Amino acid sequence: MSMSMQQEERYSTILSCVKQVLELNEEPGYDTDLSMLGLDSITTVNLIVALENEFDIIFENDDLVVDYFSTITQIDAIIAEKKGGR
Template sequence: MEDIQKDVHSFILNEFLPGEDPSELTESTPLITGGILDSITTLKLVVYLEERFDIVVEAHEAGVEHLDSIKQIAELISEKKHAA
């Protein structure tokens, strides 16, 4: 799960927070409720997750309950990988 978190961390920094201090983005930083992700950037993140990890993120999973932190995202990906 640590590798998943590293991948997602790098993607979020590169795509949505260019130039920010990487240490400021932790596994529990609120992404949606903290204003880092809006509806468009959340969709971009979902597309990345589906392509990178070969999973399908259902519409009901593309919200605060599953995508508000790197930790939540990694847990969702792990669950989907184990279910496949």
């Protein structure tokens, strides 16, 4: 699958946020279950705040679904939707 430059930039920023919040040394795979790497309710809130700041978006209450933040791919999908496309 070939990614657009815009999508590559989003993935890179998401990976950076995830690595920082979960204190990871290595980048997780795009479809790795982040809960297996330590994502829990507290770190999810920290990740949401970091993503909101990095992407200048606001996650509404309807967006706060655990599945939306379970993988890099899922996070990218909701951010792309918030930013108006892929």
